[in-house]
Structure formats: structure tokens, C-alpha cells
Amino acid sequence: MVATMVDPTIPSNIGQLTVGFHAGNTIFHLANHYKRVEEVVREIAQNILDAKSKWGRIILNLERRTLQARDNGDGASLEEMRQRIAQIGARRKGPKDIGEKGIGNLAPTAIARLYRMITRKRDAKPKTSFFQISLDREAIEGKAEVAFDYKWLESGFSLTSGGEVASTFIDVKDIEPAALRQLAKEANPAQFLADFLAEAFSAKIRETEIRLEIVVISEDGTQTKVMVKPIQFPGRREVIEIPTPRGPVTFEMYLSRTQTKNPKIEVNHQNRSSFPLQGVEMLWHEVAG
Numbered sequence: 001m002v003a004t005m006v007d008p009t010i011p012s013n014i015g016q017l018t019v020g021f022h023a024g025n026t027i028f029h030l031a032n033h034y035k036r037v038e039e040v041v042r043e044i045a046q047n048i049l050d051a052k053s054k055w056g057r058i059i060l061n062l063e064r065r066t067l068q069a070r071d072n073g074d075g076a077s078l079e080e081m082r083q084r085i086a087q088i089g090a091r092r093k094g095p096k097d098i099g100e101k102g103i104g105n106l107a108p109t110a111i112a113r114l115y116r117m118i119t120r121k122r123d124a125k126p127k128t129s130f131f132q133i134s135l136d137r138e139a140i141e142g143k144a145e146v147a148f149d150y151k152w153l154e155s156g157f158s159l160t161s162g163g164e165v166a167s168t169f170i171d172v173k174d175i176e177p178a179a180l181r182q183l184a185k186e187a188n189p190a191q192f193l194a195d196f197l198a199e200a201f202s203a204k205i206r207e208t209e210i211r212l213e214i215v216v217i218s219e220d221g222t223q224t225k226v227m228v229k230p231i232q233f234p235g236r237r238e239v240i241e242i243p244t245p246r247g248p249v250t251f252e253m254y255l256s257r258t259q260t261k262n263p264k265i266e267v268n269h270q271n272r273s274s275f276p277l278q279g280v281e282m283l284w285h286e287v288a289g
Contacts, residue, residue, distance in 0.1 A: 022144050024139075024140050024141055024142055024143035024144060024145075024146050025141060025142070033107075033110065034107045034110040034111060035110065035111070035179065036111070036179055036182055036183070037060065037067065037111060037175060037179045037180050037183055038182075038183055038192075038193060038196050039107065040067065040107045040108050040110070040111055040172070040179075041058055041060070041067070041193055041196070041197070041214075042196065042197060042200055043107040044058060044067075044069045044107075044108075044170060045058065045197050045200075045201065045212065045228075046200075046201070048069065048071040048073060048210075048212070049201060049204050049205075049208065049210065050073075051071060051073025051074045051075070051167075051168065052073050052074055052208070053071040053072055053073035053208075053210055054072055054208075054210060054211065055071065055072055055164065055210060055211040055212070055213075056069065056070065056071035056072075056073075056210065056211070056212045056213070057069065057070050057071070057212075057213045057215065058193075058212075058213070058214055058215070059215040059216075059217070060189070060193070060214075060215070060216050060217070061216075061217040062180060062183075062184060062189070062216065062217060062218055062219050063217060063218070063219045063220075063221060064217075065112075065173070065174060065175040065176075065177070065180065066171070066172060066173050066175065067108070067112070067170070067171075067172040067175060068169070068170060068171050068172070069168075069169070069170040070159065070161070070164075070166040070168070070169050070170075071166060071167065071168050072122070072164070072165060072166055072167050073122070073167060073168060074121070074122055074123070074167070075119045075120050075121050075122040075167035075168050076119050076120075076121060076168075077120070077121040077124065077128070078131050078150065080121070081117075081119070081131075081133060081148075081150075085133075085148055108170075108172040109135060109137045109140060111172075111175055111176050111179035112137070112172045112173060112174050112175040112176065112179075113136060113137045113138065113173065113174035114134070114135075114136055114137070114171075114172065114173040114174055115134065115135045115137070115170075115171075115172055116132060116133070116134040116135075116170070116171040116172075116173075117132065117133050117134075117168065117169070117170055117171075118130050118131070118132045118153070118159065118168070118169040118171075119131070119167060119168040119169070120167060121167075122167040129152055129153055129154070129155050129157065130152075130153045130157050130159065131150055131151065131152045131153060132150060132151055132153060133148045133149065133150045134148065134149050134150075135148050135149070184219075188224065188226075189216045189218070189224070190214050190215065190216035190224040190225065190226040191224075191226050191237075193214045193216065193226075194214045194226040194227065194228045194229075195231075195237045197212070197214070197228045198228050198229060198230060198231045198237075199231070199254075201228075202230040202231055203230070205228060205229070205230045206230040211227065212227065212228040213225060213226070213227055213228070214226045214227075214228060231254070237252065237253070237254055238252075238253045238254070238255055239251070239252050239253075240253065
């Protein structure tokens with residue numbers, strides 16, 4: 001038997017190299033998956049739906065560059081929020097939930113500086129106080145360790161407004177102008193957001209019968225409210241009116257990012273309601289003639 005001497009100055013041919021994650025930069029990178037305010041609104045609506053809410057309200061103020069949301073869903077305990085934040089990026093939602101990895105909870109930090117959530121577990125017995133978690137985006141990038149600040153609110157604090165009792169409140173401030181630029185170009189930003197959410201969540205909205213309201217306050221202070229309603233056809237709704245010798249003809253179109261193999265045009269003309277898209281020229285001659 002021959003003994004083998006190990007030279008401590010020669011590295012082993014096997015081993016492990018530890019992966020180091022800079023928490024601040026990693027979270028900032030994940031959050032920057034979102035660039036426009038409508039994408040953040042979609043994530044907030046998704047969380048409202050996942051919380052089994054019966055109603056929800058999302059308010060976007062273009063003048064003040066703020067975004068707020070309320071709902072009466074399940075809410076969360078402080079321990080649940082602690083676990084969610086610790087597991088951001090990990091698969092944690094159930095098979096029936098819309099989201100996957102919890103990254104959407106950080107979506108507001110991609111377009112705004114300040115993020116705040118106030119919540120409590122709706123059905124906790126005995127009732128617990130509300131608590132607040134908050135994050136300043138400037139605390140994310142450049143720091144190896146990132147933590148949400150939290151504090152308990154006074155026992156008498158309530159999220160009651162107009163007779164409606166909410167369990168969760170989201171408050172987003174200092175939204176970047178670039179994130180609002182595209183939406184501000186829309187003729188009716190509230191309707192655009194409602195259609196955007198209807199396209200994403202029609203089945204879930206129909207199933208839960210949730211009352212989901214979008215409120216947009218324009219730069220001149222005008223307030224527009226629109227309910228999000230499930231749509232029959234997938235896609236973003238566009239209405240075009242074309243004048244003809246027989247009067248105006250209104251086309252209601254749904255523009256979707258998903259390619260359709262056999263697109264059709266649905267119309268109400270002489271008791272016919274469905275035409276293949278390739279027959280639209282023939283249809284137009286009938287209507288315009």
C-alpha cells in the first residue's frame with residue numbers, strides 16, 4: 001500500500017464556487033422588466049384578483065404622477081409579507097393563480113421612486129391592526145442588502161372609504177414621466193386601461209364577478225371612471241367610424257398580440273354576422289354601395 005501525500009499548495013480538481021448575488025442590483029433588474037404604467041397597473045390588478053377580492057379600485061393621477069389601489073381581498077399578515085418578500089423570484093403561487101414568481105410585487109419600483117402598501121389579514125381572528133411596508137427605489141440599487149421598512153399603524157386605523165372597507169391599499173408616488181407618456185396620448189386613458197385589463201383577465205373577471213373600477217385623473221384635473229368588463233373577443237378594443245353615402249358605419253375591432261389562425265369580422269348587416277377576413281372587401285362594397 002502506497003500512501004499519497006496531499007500538497008496543500010495545489011488546488012483540488014473538484015469543489016464548489018459560491019454564487020454571490022448583489023441583492024440591490026438583482027431586485028432592481030427584476031423590477032425593470034416593467035417600463036410602462038399600464039404594465040404596472042396589470043400587475044396590481046393581477047394581485048387584486050389573486051387575493052379573491054369582490055371589488056377593487058385603481059386610481060391613476062396623471063397630474064400628480066401617482067398610482068393608488070384599494071381592494072377587499074384576503075390581505076396579508078406581516079409574517080406572510082415577510083415570506084413573500086424573502087421569496088421574490090421563487091415559484092410560490094398556486095396553480096389557479098395568474099402570477100408565477102412574485103416579481104410583480106416589485107413592478108412599481110421600476111417606474112416610480114416610492115412604493116407603499118398598507119394591509120392586514122382580512123379574516124384574522126382576533127382582528128389585527130394594519131401595518132405598512134414601504135420602499136424607496138433609491139435604497140435598491142447599489143446596496144448588497146435590501147429591506148422593506150415596516151411599521152404597525154394605530155389600532156383605530158381604517159381603510160374605509162365611501163362605505164367600502166378595504167383590506168389592502170397600494171400607494172405609488174413619483175412615477176417617471178416616460179412611463180406615462182404613451183398612455184397620455186390615448187384619447188381616453190381610463191378606457192384604454194380597462195380594455196387592457198379586460199384583454200388580460202376576462203376569464204378571471206367573468207368567473208369571480210369582481211367589480212373592478214379604473215379611475216384616471218387627467219393633467220387638467222378631469223376625472224374619468226370606467227368599469228372593467230369581460231369582453232367577448234380577445235384584444236384591445238378600437239372603435240372606428242367611417243362615413244358613407246348611407247350614413248356612418250361603425251367598426252368595433254379588437255387588436256390582440258396573439259396571432260389568430262382564422263380571423264373573422266363580426267358585423268350586423270342584413271342579418272349576417274360573421275365573415276372571413278378575406279371577404280371584407282366584398283362586405284365593404286355592400287355596405288358602402
